[in-house]
Amino acid sequence: MTKRLATLPTLWDEKSRFRRALLRVLLWVVMVVSLALGLLNLRAHGLDSIVVIEAIIVAYSGLFLWRLPKTPYLHWWSTSLVIFISVTVLHSLVTKAMLNDGFYWLLLVPTTSLLLLGLLWGGVITGVVGVAGVAVLVWAQPPGGGNATVAVGINAGLTYVFIWALSHAYEARRHQMVARLQTVAAQDPLTGLYNRLYLEDVFAQLCQSQPQHAFTLVLLDIDHFKQINDNHGHEVGDQVLRLLSQMLRSATREQDWVFRVGGEEFCLLLPGCNTQSAMDVAQKLRRAAADLTLMAEGQPVSFTVSIGLAQWLKDGEDFDSLYRQADLRLYQAKEQGRNTVVADQA
Ligand SMILES: Nc1nc2c(ncn2[C@@H]2O[C@H](COP(=O)(O)OP(=O)(O)OP(=O)(O)O)[C@@H](O)[C@H]2O)c(=O)[nH]1
Structure with a gap:
């Protein structure tokens, strides 16, 4: 019974509906915030690499929003979105465009990637981005930061892991509930058919x-x-x-x-x-x-x-x-x- 249900993911497209709704909100936020930040950065520093990346993100978010209702490649679009956001924040940490404050944006990655990509790929991306983020954060501190550098790294890392654990627990539970609902909705309770x-x-x-x-x-x-x-x-x-x-x-x-x-x-x-x-x-x-x-x-x-x-x-x-x-x-x-x-x- 369960085996056959699992072979028909497109029939019970709850996962895709959930992800499309989530993406719609996320893409609007990303597009508006990136546009605002891009304009601010352009005014402050002129046309540098971060402004170009922000312009690309605005265009990409708009394109994705347009394709969102129908695309069968939701997973690939979502993966590239999460990678885009992560690379932009890491880039801004490396170039010191944003220093410690830039790490706040990385805290979006565990929730976003786990809810959009599921436990496996969301977990992989969260792990890689988290390690890279903390490493870049510590490495990017001004020389002679001493204990402050270590403290920033530890706090940022712990906050990241905490959000990761909560997002993982939420997504795992949601996954179980949807699977259970699908079975109940498809099954006759008396005969199990x-x-x-x-x-x-x-x-x-x-x-x-x-x-x-x-x-x-x-x-x-x-x-x-x-x-x-x-x-x-x-x-x-x-x-x-x-x-x-x-x-x-x-x-x-x-x-x-x-x-x-x-x-x-x-x-x-x-x-x-x-x-x-x-x-x-x-x-x-x-x-x-x-x-x-x-x-x-x-x-x-x-x-x-x-x-x-x-x-x-x-x-x-x-x-x-x-x-x-x-x-x-x-x-x-x-x-x-x-x-x-x-x-x-x-
Ligand atoms: N025990 C039990 N009876 C049920 C269930 N669902 C429906 N029934 C009964 O099934 C019977 C169906 O009766 P009918 O539609 O007259 O059909 P039939 O007696 O099989 O007659 P034919 O189909 O013409 O051969 C009714 O008495 C319903 O109460 C159920 O889940 N359990």
Whole structure:
């Protein structure tokens, strides 16, 4: 379950949405502050290297803001932004354009890089920039600074590490929470299968990733399930749902998808299956369901399922039309006496 969720990062693009929102604020701040500092520096020292770098940052931030809503290369844009900011501050420390006060700007790096780039790359950049920053800060002090130089280095380093630790803890927790939310949002609590909400996402992903390949949507419904509830109780009904779910998972391939889409209704997406091979799978599942038996207070409970199939492109191109077609065939299977599979065999 989790393994498959993890393979579909684009479907649950919470991370990207969070980062785009964060970047929007950051880029506006960087652009306005760099513009103001650039103009001040230009007035004070003329056109020197720091003014040129600030002008580049203003242009870069504007360009990034323009590309931000759509770009698929968010990670690379963010990495270069963090590197840009770090190099500018380090440069200003080296050239003594800002001395100790310049280090304040480096304190932005742990939070910004961890939130934008994640724990690994954010951590790497934070570590490298932190060591370089403290080294440059100590090295750039006026000669004969003595204890003051050491004290500045230690204080700057400790503050940096403190902010790094807090940002790391926050990002790690946020990461866990988002992963948990994604699982809960996609999972049916009774059976552990994926739920209806996730079905349309996976469908869209399959259409995108295999535009040339066949896949089949299978709708499966337990026959006379109400009678099981009425005769044996709701708890036994729940056990039947769990038993059938286990069978559906174990009888299908790793690349197949199984969803619980309603009370006693299930949907499967079978990549790479045309109508004939999906028919074979559906017949196998129908027989396997009929062979299942649950013991409830010493009494055997067995059941059958009816199944409707629809093949992508042949029976419908979008989710709604394909699902409608499979539902229609499921209804026909019920009409034909249940325990039946219906597909368009033409
Ligand atoms: N135990 C249990 N029952 C449920 C759950 N969700 C829905 N149901 C029951 O499923 C039954 C569905 O009944 P119907 O829609 O009449 O379908 P059916 O009895 O299977 O009849 P056919 O589909 O025509 O073969 C209802 O009695 C619902 O209360 C659930 O999560 N657990």
